[in-house]
Amino acid sequence: MVWINAVLQGVLLGGLYALFAAGLSLMFGVMRFINMAHGDFIITAAYLLLALVTGFAIHPALAVPLVIVALAAAGYLNQRILLNRVLGKDILPPVLVTFGLSIIIQNALLEVFSADSQKLQAGWLDTASFKLSEDLAIGALPLLMFLAAVAVIAGLQFVFYKTPLGRMLRATSDDPEIVPLMGGSNAHIFAIATALASVVVAIAGIFLAMKTNFDPAAGPARLLFAFEVVIIGGLGSLWGTLIGGIILGVAQTVGAQIDTGSQVLAGHLVFLALLVVRPRGLFPKT
Amino acid sequence: MSNTNLSRRGFLRTSGAAGLVTAAGGLASPAIASPKPIRIGFVSPQTGPLAIFAESDRYTLETYAKAIGDGLMINGTKHPVEFVVKDSQSSSNRASSAAQELIFDDEVTILTATSTPDTTNPVADQAELNGVPCVTNDTPWQPHFFGRGGNPEKGFQYTYHFFWGLEDVISTFINQWDMLDTNKVVGALWPNDPDGNGWSDPKLGFPPVVTERGYQLVDTGRYQNMSDDFSAQIAAFKDAGVEIVTGVMIPPDFVTFWTQAAQQGFNPKVMQAAKATEFPQAVAPLGDRGDGLSVEVWWSPEHPFSSTFTGQSSADLAADYEAQTGNAWTMPLGFKHSLFEVTLNALQRSEDPTDPDSIAAALAATDVETVVGHINFANGPVPNVAKTPLVGGQWHMEGGKPVLKIVENGDHPEIPLTGEMKPIG
Numbered sequence: 001m002v003w004i005n006a007v008l009q010g011v012l013l014g015g016l017y018a019l020f021a022a023g024l025s026l027m028f029g030v031m032r033f034i035n036m037a038h039g040d041f042i043i044t045a046a047y048l049l050l051a052l053v054t055g056f057a058i059h060p061a062l063a064v065p066l067v068i069v070a071l072a073a074a075g076y077l078n079q080r081i082l083l084n085r086v087l088g089k090d091i092l093p094p095v096l097v098t099f100g101l102s103i104i105i106q107n108a109l110l111e112v113f114s115a116d117s118q119k120l121q122a123g124w125l126d127t128a129s130f131k132l133s134e135d136l137a138i139g140a141l142p143l144l145m146f147l148a149a150v151a152v153i154a155g156l157q158f159v160f161y162k163t164p165l166g167r168m169l170r171a172t173s174d175d176p177e178i179v180p181l182m183g184g185s186n187a188h189i190f191a192i193a194t195a196l197a198s199v200v201v202a203i204a205g206i207f208l209a210m211k212t213n214f215d216p217a218a219g220p221a222r223l224l225f226a227f228e229v230v231i232i233g234g235l236g237s238l239w240g241t242l243i244g245g246i247i248l249g250v251a252q253t254v255g256a257q258i259d260t261g262s263q264v265l266a267g268h269l270v271f272l273a274l275l276v277v278r279p280r281g282l283f284p285k286t
Numbered sequence: 287m288s289n290t291n292l293s294r295r296g297f298l299r300t301s302g303a304a305g306l307v308t309a310a311g312g313l314a315s316p317a318i319a320s321p322k323p324i325r326i327g328f329v330s331p332q333t334g335p336l337a338i339f340a341e342s343d344r345y346t347l348e349t350y351a352k353a354i355g356d357g358l359m360i361n362g363t364k365h366p367v368e369f370v371v372k373d374s375q376s377s378s379n380r381a382s383s384a385a386q387e388l389i390f391d392d393e394v395t396i397l398t399a400t401s402t403p404d405t406t407n408p409v410a411d412q413a414e415l416n417g418v419p420c421v422t423n424d425t426p427w428q429p430h431f432f433g434r435g436g437n438p439e440k441g442f443q444y445t446y447h448f449f450w451g452l453e454d455v456i457s458t459f460i461n462q463w464d465m466l467d468t469n470k471v472v473g474a475l476w477p478n479d480p481d482g483n484g485w486s487d488p489k490l491g492f493p494p495v496v497t498e499r500g501y502q503l504v505d506t507g508r509y510q511n512m513s514d515d516f517s518a519q520i521a522a523f524k525d526a527g528v529e530i531v532t533g534v535m536i537p538p539d540f541v542t543f544w545t546q547a548a549q550q551g552f553n554p555k556v557m558q559a560a561k562a563t564e565f566p567q568a569v570a571p572l573g574d575r576g577d578g579l580s581v582e583v584w585w586s587p588e589h590p591f592s593s594t595f596t597g598q599s600s601a602d603l604a605a606d607y608e609a610q611t612g613n614a615w616t617m618p619l620g621f622k623h624s625l626f627e628v629t630l631n632a633l634q635r636s637e638d639p640t641d642p643d644s645i646a647a648a649l650a651a652t653d654v655e656t657v658v659g660h661i662n663f664a665n666g667p668v669p670n671v672a673k674t675p676l677v678g679g680q681w682h683m684e685g686g687k688p689v690l691k692i693v694e695n696g697d698h699p700e701i702p703l704t705g706e707m708k709p710i711g
Contacts, residue, residue: 002518002521002525005517005521006517006518006521009515009517010515013514013515016514017514107333110333110337114337114341115333115334115335115336115337115338115340115341116338116341116565116567116568117338117537117538117565117567117568117571118571119541119571119572120571121571121572121573123573126545126548126573126575127545127548127549127575128549129548129549129550129551131551135521135524137549137550137551138549139545139546139549139550140549141545141549142549211542211545212538212539212541212542212545213537213538213540213541213568213571214538215335215337215338215537215538216337217334217335217337217376218538221512225514249515252514252515253515253517253518256509256513256515256517256518256519257518257521259507260506260507260508260509260518260519261478261507261508261509261510263509263510263513263515263518264510264512264513265510
């Protein structure tokens with residue numbers, strides 16, 4: 001029974017990891033853009049929600065869409081004004097610029113929100129759970145996170161493969177030099193991609209705010225798992241990101257069941273093993 | 287060579303002094319008329335994951351700047367005092383270079399540092415290496431003393447430290463378990479970091495004392511910090527029927543565990559999370575789930591001590607802090623204050639407040655009542671260390687706000703109880 005429990009909790013944890021990684025996967029897939037500040041953007045979204053709900057006493061049902069819209073707008077402008085300038089053949093400038101952004105964001109959050117560890121109280125949702133048997137229970141919040149991850153991935157998949165916008169995004173991803181010849185604007189499309197990724201970042205931040213305590217320095221710790229998930233799933237594959245998240249989550253919980261000390265290590269080992277067997281990930285698209 | 291014992295440092299000091307004498311000869315006398323300013327270097331983690339420990343820094347420094355005014359009277363001469371503050375950015379490497387900058391660029395008279403081994407150890411190491419007196423606190427004394435390779439026979443020459451130790455937190459925590467009626471099965475949450483490894487040490491840590499005092503320990507092993515899932519531990523605790531959970535956890539891990547425990551239907555009677563629940567800012571976001579959590583208490587407004595420098599009692603200090611900053615009092619506040627109490631006290635007693643050896647001698651002879659208790663480095667468990675009292679506390683929700691009650695004072699009955707230990711739920 002403990003093993004079933006470990007796998008079940010691992011799958012739910014995988015939803016959280018997929019949610020953290022989906023934005024990264026999107027930017028990686030479309031722009032070959034490695035965003036080192038991804039984790040800090042998630043923390044920023046968490047703080048924004050916290051500020052709206054506890055600071056300005058805005059109802060969460062209104063605050064959540066506000067955060068999503070704010071992040072999408074910020075993502076669009078950030079790409080248009082700053083990040084497009086460093087985008088090119090060399091992958092180093094974007095890494096350096098977003099690394100700098102990461103430090104700036106952390107210190108700005110520290111100035112505004114202080115170093116206090118924060119959490120958004122979700123009331124009954126925090127501790128609610130569905131009891132399957134004496135030893136098995138599924139937390140309502142982890143389940144909600146998992147469903148959100150599936151919905152986000154399905155939504156992105158739809159946008160990418162069923163809409164004109166998705167066609168432009170895929171075209172730009174395939175050949176950014178030809179798209180302008182057809183009347184498309186790379187700068188605009190890249191910014192749209194970042195805005196989409198920022199929507200996912202906002203959703204991840206909203207769940208992070210409810211899941212556990214966060215502080216201005218909590219972002220980078222989220223980045224490593226997100227990278228692993230993207231690599232396991234395969235570059236550019238959205239469903240791969242979900243599968244990657246689940247693999248990492250299950251590896252961690254099953255590893256912890258064997259020995260609690262090896263929880264994080266087990267995830268890294270599975271990641272390494274997959275790199276050896278399939279260097280391009282499970283479902284590479286590019 | 288007639289003097290074969292001449293060390294490198296001794297040589298530098300002698301030749302430096304000779305150089306000074308030569309320079310003074312050329313400069314004539316007015317330099318003697320205005321006393322040399324005393325510079326106090328202070329390193330603390332103002333940014334980064336440990337920044338919560340430094341919230342009261344600014345208030346404390348302002349308090350002292352005001353109290354000192356235009357100078358400190360030492361041996362009948364008024365010496366101006368300057369504080370030079372450096373941020374460790376919560377990194378031990380940065381703390382080390384901050385200490386070097388303070389020693390070589392700012393040429394401080396004395397170094398001070400607080401909060402966790404990552405700050406106090408590198409700063410004290412630099413001080414010892416370069417012959418600068420140093421006072422530190424807010425790190426349990428074993429990780430500080432032994433973490434720096436201290437020898438209990440010899441001790442250190444320039445560096446002094448005061449705080450409680452592992453033996454105190456073990457005693458306090460187990461005393462708290464004794465206060466409630468339980469099945470005496472204890473689950474441990476000790477991470478794979480210096481704290482977790484120290485607390486779980488099979489010889490010096492919790493395990494031998496836990497067994498000796500009649501409790502059964504369920505330890506699932508050293509987990510990694512920043513874990514996103516504790517279902518393995520929760521399953522093991524439920525399986526063993528654990529009613530008491532004890533640990534030293536970082537805030538995000540504790541909240542992940544505590545939330546997941548509720549979701550999985552695991553409800554212990556006692557939950558002790560050192561580090562994670564030491565601050566009201568960390569307990570408040572838990573809401574009602576924060577009620578009944580227990581933690582060790584190193585300082586509180588109820589501690590029956592007063593500052594020898596400003597005359598404030600613990601209660602006065604906390605009240606003034608809350609009035610000035612609008613923040614709730616936190617335990618580091620008392621320790622930040624006492625750090626400069628001990629420092630300034632030593633400077634005032636030193637024969638020559640510009641001479642490192644003279645200040646170190648005064649530090650060694652410290653015997654002062656501070657806002658965190660009596661400090662005397664001669665009576666410590668090892669040389670250069672003085673111990674401060676530790677009692678047990680529990681968070682009680684009063685009007686929707688977490689209030690830290692002192693519920694256990696077995697080792698230090700001079701500190702009054704302010705509440706009664708209750709089981710969670």
